[in-house]
Amino acid sequence: MHYLKHSTIDMDLLAGELAISRATLYRMVGSRDALLGEVFWALGRIFLAEASGEASGTGPDRVIHVSRLFAEMVTGAQQLKRFVAEEPQTAARVLLTTGSDVHHRAVDAQLEIFEASRVGGEPADLRRRAFLYVRLMESVVYSPVLGVPEMDFDLAEPALRALLPA
Known part of the structure; x- marks a missing residue:
């Protein structure tokens, strides 16, 4: 709720809102980046669930439909746009690097989308494809x-399709 209200996480303000000290807040969440990662993943999970629920069909067409809907939701999220504009280095660190769990969780979620869409293959190969698929999607939704x-x-889309097993 703090992020949605402020389009950022201000640790001092958040500690005050929670009526705890900054030290307690940092002990609870680890770091601001870790907390932002949790916030972004929570939003991403909501967008993915909504996109998955709206998409129909099976196979590669369903995967692409889910991805298109997800991309529209993320690129339309005003708080995320504002955060990226004001803190691009933090956004890159949290959203695109292995410093947070956002990317790893996105790969796992992409594997679930493959499975729900009945896109099959050897597990190790599907994981590699999911990794590349997520990196390409990150290029689309986080281009700024x-x-x-x-x-x-x-x-x-053609590159995304090329990553999906036939």
Whole structure:
């Protein structure tokens, strides 16, 4: 709720809102980046669930449909846009590196989407494909963090499809 209200996490303000000390807050969450990672993953999980619920069909077409809906939700999230504009280095660190669990969780979620869409294959191969798929999706939805203009999903779709087993 703090993030949605402020489009960021201010640890001093959050500690005050929770009526705890900053030291207690840091003991509870580890770091601001870790807390932001949890917030971004919670939002991402909501977007993925909504996109998965709206998508129909099976196979690669369903995977692409889920991805398109997810991309629309993320790129339309005003708080995330504001956060990325104001704190691009923090956004890159939290969203795109292994310093937080966001990327790892996204790969696991992509594997679940493959499974729900009945996209099969050898588990190790599917994990590698999911990793690459997520990296490409990150390029689409977080292009401002990467310092490029907003990426159109249609441009990425052929590459995304190429990562899906036939």
